[in-house]
Amino acid sequence: MANDGDVSEKRPEGKCCGIIQEATTKSMERRSKRKESAQPWIVLKITIGITLGIISYASYVYIGRFCVPMLKRNSGILGGRRFGIPFLVIFCILLVMMLWAYAVIVFTSPGKAGDYVEPSPEPPPRPVPQWWDSTSDIGAGQYEYTGSNTVGGAQSNGNTTLESHAVPSDKPSEQRDDNAGDADALPPVQAAHARSEMNGDGNGAQQPSGDTSGLPMGLTRRPPMTPVLHPDHRYCFKDGFIKPPRAHHCRACGTCVLKYDHHCPWIGQCVGARNHKFFVNFLQWAAIFCMWTFATLVPGAVQEGRDSDLDAQYIVIIALSALFIFFTVALLVTHVRLILLNMITVESLSKERMTEREKAVLARQFSWYQFGAKRKLKKQWDREWGEPYTDGNLWWLGSYRENWESVMGHSKWEWFLPIGRSDTDGLNWLPNPRFDSEGRPRPRSQWPAALR
Ligand SMILES: [Zn+2]
Ligand SMILES: [Zn+2]
Structure with missing residues (x-):
């Protein structure tokens, strides 16, 4: 586990914005301490x-005060x-289905990483990303295309790439534990500002070969380059082990959860x-149960109100x-969409941040009415990097159907009933x-030839 000493030792010194950085580090330490312990069992379960x-x-009112008088x-x-x-x-059938689904979701564990992973020593301190340094304000070179050499050479040269893209996770990470592309956290406005500066002096971004010829400088996609599968990046400082891919630490439960969604x-x-x-199964039955209750009770209440005094408990x-x-x-x-995309909430948020940032850059570069030009450019980016939610998604299995079945099961019964299980063990x-x-x-x- 990280302690105060560890954190302060790793604090980089001598930068222009050292004071701000120190204050930020301290505040993150304080926050991480506060949230270190899990909530008591009774608070979780109440x-x-x-x-x-x-x-x-609801059942008492519907059955006892609505149906029985009707009978x-x-x-x-x-x-x-x-x-x-x-x-x-x-009503009784829907109630039973919903309670069944609820019992299954309440008693099925999401899978805890600590049950499968051995503790391991902390990874070496991570370099502080450039955007912490005020001198890199303009050079939000962070926003630029990093060149295919960086991407391709990354496997043997992790540190070089970490240098420019790492999250400041050399401390018990907070929100940044979400290792899903936080490295691209440069505010869109700042990025756009930096972009126009770069355009002005003309010696800014490297252009990817061929594709962007004739475009204003720097109008390239820069998808998050966070090495989410790198063991150092997956280290949980609170639990002291390397999390399986897609696992994240839940502060309420105080442990790392496999494919943690929320x-x-x-x-x-x-x-x-x-x-x-099972969460999706429960939502399905809960939604149908609520809709049935609402759709029958409203006309029932109207009728009741005409015949006699309206029961306030109906309302x-x-x-x-x-x-x-x-x-x-x-x-x-939300969850049907996430499952069709084979994403979890934090992964989807990372994509949304990228989309927002691109919108800001496009709004800066084009006038509001130039829809065609914006669309054309986005299409070009998609050709270059793959559509962000499908080919450009780390967990895309090849089709919506495959994604869906990998979570919801292969038979249609499993899609609607709280039976069966997902394909995955949550670890691999x-x-x-x-x-x-x-x-x-x-x-x-650089994709495998068959996929290009
Ligand atoms: Zn939890
Ligand atoms: Zn953890």
Whole structure:
């Protein structure tokens, strides 16, 4: 484990912005200490009780105060027995399905890296990236195309590349633990500013051969060059071991989780390699359950309001189900997309940062109405590096279907029921062959010939 001494020893000295850097380091140390310990078990799990409480209350209102009175009325209209029976039966089926999926997600561990990985010594201190140095403000050369020599030579010469792209992870990392391309953290505006400076003096970026001829200087894509598969980069200073690829440290659980997506308080644990599928199954059934409740209770309440006084508890359940429809559908859409892309949240955020940065650069270079020119340039970048979410994605398996099945299973039953399991053990992953052995993207010219 890292301690104060270690961290301060590694602090680089003598730079122009040393004071700021020191303050930043101290603040990160303080933050990392505060969040070092996992949350107590009861705090992690109490939300499961709250969730079950909400479900129980909804069931009481729907069955006891909505369906049962309907069953007592021998009427064919809404509010009578003819509607009451199917409402009750369908509600009970959906309730059972949702509780089944909930039980499976609550009791299925995402997989903890510590159960499989032996402790190992800390890697040597990482060089401080140039953007920490005020002198590199202009030279946000960080933003430029780094030339194929860097990318290709990276395997035997990791340090050279780390020099210009490393994350400042020579300390127990915080957000930067997300090793998914943080190295490209140069603010877009600063990057665009730097870009125009470079254009002005004309001795800025190297251009990739051929492709960008005739374009303004520097208008090249620079995908994140973080060596995400390099063991040094995967070291967890809190747990003291090298994490398997895609594992990240969860502060709430206080441990490294395999294919860590996020910590979900509603299930009292993380969503990761071994329960991502069940999380989606739970969201599916929870969304359907909430939709059914909402869609039947609203007309029921209207009818009830006409015949007699409206039960206020209907309103509570209608509001709750509307809230959870929004919540579960949004999460479901997000996770279906992530699974189709074979990404986890941090990996997707890294891509989004790259896209945002490119947008800023394009907005700087072109007028707002030059849509065609912007699109053409983006297409050219995609030809050069591969489309960011498919060929340019480290975990792209070749098609949306393959990505989906690798997580959700190969039978359609598994897609909708909380049964089966994902293909992966969460420890071994098949990287996209378009990337180098340390997980850095390569331009198309360096891809295996069959893939170009
Ligand atoms: Zn860890
Ligand atoms: Zn967690």
